[in-house]
Amino acid sequence: MTTFRSSIPVLYLCLASVISAGCAGMPLASWNPYYRNQWEHDEKIAPTYHAKIRDLVAIRSAAPQMTAAEQEDHSQKLLVIYREDRNTQIAAHAIAALAEFPTAASLEGLRLAVEHADQEVRMAGCRGWGRKQSPEALDTLARILGSDSDLDVRLAAADELKAYRDPKALQALGLVLGENNPALQYRAIASLKQNTGRDLGNNVDAWRQSLQDGNLAPAQNENVVQKLRSWF
Numbered sequence: 001m002t003t004f005r006s007s008i009p010v011l012y013l014c015l016a017s018v019i020s021a022g023c024a025g026m027p028l029a030s031w032n033p034y035y036r037n038q039w040e041h042d043e044k045i046a047p048t049y050h051a052k053i054r055d056l057v058a059i060r061s062a063a064p065q066m067t068a069a070e071q072e073d074h075s076q077k078l079l080v081i082y083r084e085d086r087n088t089q090i091a092a093h094a095i096a097a098l099a100e101f102p103t104a105a106s107l108e109g110l111r112l113a114v115e116h117a118d119q120e121v122r123m124a125g126c127r128g129w130g131r132k133q134s135p136e137a138l139d140t141l142a143r144i145l146g147s148d149s150d151l152d153v154r155l156a157a158a159d160e161l162k163a164y165r166d167p168k169a170l171q172a173l174g175l176v177l178g179e180n181n182p183a184l185q186y187r188a189i190a191s192l193k194q195n196t197g198r199d200l201g202n203n204v205d206a207w208r209q210s211l212q213d214g215n216l217a218p219a220q221n222e223n224v225v226q227k228l229r230s231w232f
Contacts, residue, residue, distance in 0.1 A: 049087065056081075059074060095113045119153050122144075130163065166195075176188040177208050
């Protein structure tokens, strides 16, 4: 593991080779000339926290323009950074960047992220899975919504489920409506409005009843309707 950690600055330098000037996402403190000069001095030795964030944001933006070979190469580097950099904010940004790559390394990183001890990394994992729009992404988000120990992570999962017109998404969001947590209920309703195309206001009972009756089934199929009714 020591060998990998010592290679982290090199990985950032490799990633930085595709980054153009004027990247977004820098903290407001970067406008302070004193700190900017200090960071530039530190970056001559090794990438600073602020430089790493800047580079990861830029890589995330550049991903769609890369060739398949470049995407594979950069996603592997991002996965190493996620695994080896001890700063959880760096890990979260690495996951956000990885989510933009259609690679096996991207999926591996997202699977690891949603099991991370830090809530910010798990939230980044939820947002990343939301980008994938796949059966695995749907299953993962539904599981996290129903089981994660942190409210913010569950809220992130509920928000990402809004894009899925699928019985599994409705089931996961519908079960949340039965919990005595206004924040979760509100977020679940917001997602249900998106993925059903219906607007029943913010009345929890109305949404629960409509789901139970099968009125919000994403497909006109009797089996789907019966499945929806069985949840309540």
